[in-house]
Amino acid sequence: MSKAVSAQPSGAVSTTEIMIGAIAGMLAGLGHIAVGASSPIPGSAALLTRARSKGATRVSVLGSRENNPFTDGGRELFDCAGQGRIDAFFLSGGQIDGAANINLVGIGDLDDYPRAQARFPGSFGSSYLYFVVPRVILFREEHTPRTLVEHVDFISAPGTSPPDVYRPGGPYALVTSRCVFTFDRTRARFTLASVHPGVTAENVRAATGFDYDAPARVPETPALDAASLELLRTTVAREVAETYPAFAQRTWGM
């Protein structure tokens, strides 16, 4: 537990809050952050970034009424992104591989499609947004060889593209319950950037199904300062609860 935390009467920083803090650290200074379906952790990070930006950052949350500025239907988010009006977005995957390919469709041989061994909900907007949003941050709480694999079984959206494919956007980092990886688009490879408190570089290596680079000494993921943590647990938590009530209940008891 970090020092910033012990001052908090409401208790220790959870892994969820570490992940929120890590993602928020990648969003400072951006103009427009959009949050898609089933993304409560990035949504919390985006709303925290807005709260700290003093009005400089705009956040659009899909499925929200209070934090959704769109008036032209479901397509507006995508049209907005296609024009470069969205700076950051978040994607997850039932599987994510070492080349940042993501799988939101299912586990099993592609030849058996659609009869997957395990079926996930589906690709949502990933197959498009991964290409056009400059800073896509991948997030996945479960960090095991089952979720972080060498090769995904189904590519909902590829991590990189050949040079002739129009692609102003792509993966920037991957945040899990254990660590933060950054992604190098030219090498199509992750690098371990930091480990969360209580996690070692060896833990991460053992829990990861793909190969990646790591420095000799891996720093600890920085904790949120006390003021940011307070903001997250009060104002931001209430904003998150509007769209993700079950998550807000689980994380902050609201």
Place this chain on the structure above:
Amino acid sequence: MAAQVTATLSLEDLAARIADGARIALPPDYSGCAMAAVRALMRRPVRDLHVVAVPAGGMQVDMLIGAGCVACVEAAAVTMGENGLAPRFTAALKSGEIEMRDATCPAIQAGLQAAEKGIPFMPLRGIIGSDLLRVRPDWKVIDNPLAESGRRDPIVILPAIRPDVTLFHALKADRQGNVWIGVRRELMLMAHASRQTLVTVERIEDGDFLQDAALAAGTIPALYISAIAEAKNGAWPIELAGAYPADRKAQADYVAAARTADGFARWADEVVHDKVPA
């Protein structure tokens, strides 16, 4: 399609206009789901629907699959949101009882936009390198014919999606059949693209929404609306923005019950067929 006067029907008669085998466009959970009409379809039961989820499906799609009403699903995702995986959808894919056409959100919207314009396809960025192209042989990659000379610019084209029918629930219609949808413009897109549009509403009002500038901007003109039916709480247990929130307990109860086919059948007896449990 000759212009017709919008019909005002009972809920059952409105549902009866959806033929077996119809390609039916359904809105996402945040947009106004005609759940009372969906239950009427399950009671009939309608068969072999080709569901187009615009762009993702939730409880209504899962219920229709569970009741054996669906032959094919075209969707960017089917999910119960915070309640997790859609149980009957997942089971039906595993058993092979439905055909799946996986998509991505803007591809469905672009296909509907092509239909709205009466053109055969729409180009869309992204997708290249995704396995969606392997499971969707109807999606093609072409070279941008307008690219600078000497530069290759591959781009995906998507066929127009022309649903036989769109079905949704809204707060209100007027007696002419103009339907107010506010900012939920995907409903406008769906109505423009579909051969017929059937709408259930909380209430039918006197007056003409198109004569009120504030209402007209968020109104689908009766031109596109085939029939309306009044259905109080017609979106229950899904939310209807500006009217009532989601019934989270009813949704969680559904997900718990629908984990098995037997559980789904017992749930449907009680909630859809109105049979008191023994």
